Amino acid sequence: MTHKLIHTPDYLLVVDDSEIKFKDRYFNEEDGIGLWQDAIPAYHKLNSKKIISHLPLSNSPILEGVALLPPLEQEDDVERLIKIEQEASYKQGKGTISWYEQEKRKEYYNKAKEKFKYTEEDMKRIYEKGYSSGRNELSSRESDEVKYSFIQSLLQPKMPVGFECETITMNKGYTDEKDYPYQECEIPKTTTNSQGQIVWVGKYIY
Numbered sequence: 092m093t094h095k096l097i098h099t100p101d102y103l104l105v106v107d108d109s110e111i112k113f114k115d116r117y118f119n120e121e122d123g124i125g126l127w128q129d130a131i132p133a134y135h136k137l138n139s140k141k142i143i144s145h146l147p148l149s150n151s152p153i154l155e156g157v158a159l160l161p162p163l164e165q166e167d168d169v170e171r172l173i174k175i176e177q178e179a180s181y182k183q184g185k186g187t188i189s190w191y192e193q194e195k196r197k198e199y200y201n202k203a204k205e206k207f208k209y210t211e212e213d214m215k216r217i218y219e220k221g222y223s224s225g226r227n228e229l230s231s232r233e234s235d236e237v238k239y240s241f242i243q244s245l246l247q248p249k250m251p252v253g254f255e256c257e258t259i260t261m262n263k264g265y266t267d268e269k270d271y272p273y274q275e276c277e278i279p280k281t282t283t284n285s286q287g288q289i290v291w292v293g294k295y296i297y
Contacts, residue, residue, distance in 0.1 A: 092257075092258045092279065093254070093256070094253060094255075096253055096254055100149070101151035102145050102147055102154075103146040103250075103251070104124075104145050105142070106140035106141060106143065107140065107141055108140065109141050111127050112127065113128070114128075114156070115156075116142040116145075116154050116156065116157050117136075118140050119135075119139040120138070142154065142157050143157070143158065144160050144256075144291050145158075146160040146161075146162070146163070153288070158281060158289045158290065158291055159284070160254060161293070163251070163295065173188065173196060176188050250297075251295035251297050252297065253295070253296035254293055254295055254296065255293050255294050256279045256291050256292070256293040257292045258278060258280055259277070260275050260276070260277060261277075261278050262275060262276075279291050279293075280293075
């Protein structure tokens with residue numbers, strides 16, 4: 092089951108056309124994300140969609156009562172950048188970048204990924220800490236090019252456009268048809284994380 096993702100500054104959302112009930116979370120273009128209350132006019136539902144799963148971004152709060160999407164796994168650009176450094180070092184006849192230097196870059200890169208939004212100044216400080224932790228011998232110009240490439244790649248993280256959810260088949264209930272006494276339906280397969288929250292099982296589509 093494939094779902095299109097809605098991007099907001101603070102969340103990735105999956106919505107559907109199921110009935111919005113009291114205290115359900117909903118989304119529409121005018122209000123953004125809201126909590127359905129009895130006082131909201133019924134016609135408001137026409138332009139609203141029920142939120143059925145979500146992923147908070149930028150340390151935003153979890154929407155209570157709504158299933159979670161799994162954490163994003165960003166492509167490790169740091170591996171690519173280390174390769175660029177290695178190639179430049181070989182061309183200059185200076186050998187390989189040490190395992191220690193590579194691990195320091197990965198360490199600071201992974202720390203940066205824990206925070207989804209960051210400024211260019213944040214990234215300069217983070218990368219230069221990792222960069223200066225070893226004995227890098229690249230020329231100043233080449234070092235600046237690598238740092239610029241690294242910073243830009245992290246400032247524009249690759250975002251998914253959809254989520255392919257695994258499903259399980261359930262009996263929806265009795266029907267009036269003699270030959271088919273049960274109506275089957277597909278529901279999202281879920282798991283429970285260490286905080287006791289329901290998380291959909293599946294993979295992101297980029």
